[in-house]
Amino acid sequence: QVQLVESGGGLVQAGGSLRLSCAASGRTSSTYAMGWFRQAPGKEREFVASINWSGGTTAYADSVKGRFTISRDNAKNTAYLQMSSLKPEDTAVYYCAVRSGVGAYKDTSGYGYWGQGTQVTVSS
Numbered sequence: 726q727v728q729l730v731e732s733g734g735g736l737v738q739a740g741g742s743l744r745l746s747c748a749a750s751g752r753t754s755s756t757y758a759m760g761w762f763r764q765a766p767g768k769e770r771e772f773v774a775s776i777n778w779s780g781g782t783t784a785y786a787d788s789v790k791g792r793f794t795i796s797r798d799n800a801k802n803t804a805y806l807q808m809s810s811l812k813p814e815d816t817a818v819y820y821c822a823v824r825s826g827v828g829a830y831k832d833t834s835g836y837g838y839w840g841q842g843t844q845v846t847v848s849s
Contacts, residue, residue, distance in 0.1 A: 726751045726752055726838075727749060727750070727751040727752060727823055727837075727838040728749070728750045728751045728838075729747055729748070729749050729821050729822070729823065729838055729839065729840035729841075730747070730748045730750075730840060730841070731745060731746065731747050731819065731820065731821050731840040731841065731842060731843040732745070732746050732747075732748075732843060733745040733746050733843060734819060734843030734844045734845045735844075735845070735846070736846045736847075736848065737811055737845075737846070737847055737848070738847070738848050739811060739812055739813055739847055739848065739849050740810060740811065741811050741847070742807070742808060742809045742810075742811065743808045743811065743845060744805060744806065744807050744808070745761070745805065745806040745808070745819055745821075745843060745845075746803055746804070746805055747759065747761075747803060747804045747805075747806075747821030747840060748801070748802060748803045749802040749803070749804075749823055750802065756778040756825065756826070756827055757778055757823050757824060757825050757826070758775055758776065758777050758778060758823065758824050758825075758826050758827075758828060758829055758830050759775065759776055759795075759797055759804040759821060759822070759823050760772065760773075760774065760775035760776075760821065760822045760823075760824070760829075760830060760831075760836060761773040761774045761775070761795060761804075761806045761819060761820070761821055761822075762819070762820045762821075762822060762833060762836075763815075763817035763818065763819045763820065763845075764817055764818050764820070764842075765814075765816060765817040765818075768817075770820070770833055771786065772786050772831045772832075772833065773785070773786055773789055773793065773806070773819070774786065774789065774793055774794075774795040774806060775795065775829040775830055775831060776795045776796065776797050776804060776829055777826075777827060777828055777829045778799075778827060779799075780796065780797050780799070782828060782829045783795050783829055784829040784830075784831055786831075788814075789808075789815075792808065792809050792810045792811075793806060793807065793808050793809070794806070794807040794809075795807075804821060806819070806821075808845070811845075811847045812847060813847045813848065813849045814847075815845060815847050816845060816846050816847050817844075817845060818842040818843065818844050818845075819842060819843050819844075819845050820839055820840055820841075820842045821839070821840045822836035822837075822838060822839045822840070823836065823837070823838050824836040824837055824838075825837075
C-alpha cells in the first residue's frame with residue numbers, strides 16, 4: 726500500500742502562484758512515476774503534469790505548459806507542482822497519484838494510488 730498526502734491548496738487571485746506538495750509513504754517501489762491531475766465540478770478528471778522516477782522526464786497538459794512546473798525530491802518521497810500565472814479555469818481539486826514504471830505518464834488509468842485531493846480556487 727502507498728499513501729499519498731497532498732497539501733498547499735488554497736484561494737488565490739488570478740495571476741498568482743501556489744505550490745502543491747505530495748508526500749508518498751508506504752510500499753513505494755524504487756522506480757515510480759508521480760502525476761498531478763485535477764477535476765473541476767461537473768468535469769472529468771484530467772491530466773496536469775507527470776514526472777518520471779529520476780525527475781529527468783516530465784510531461785504537461787497543453788493548458789498548463791509554461792505556467793506549471795512539476796518536480797520531485799526522492800530523498801523525501803515528495804513531488805511538487807509549482808503553479809504560476811493562475812487562471813480562474815485552473816480552479817479544481819488537484820490530486821497526486823503514483824504508478825510503477827520508468828516514464829512520465831499521462832493516462833489516469835495506469836495510476837494505482839491516489840491522494841485525497843486539495844482544493845485550488847482562483848478568483849478573477
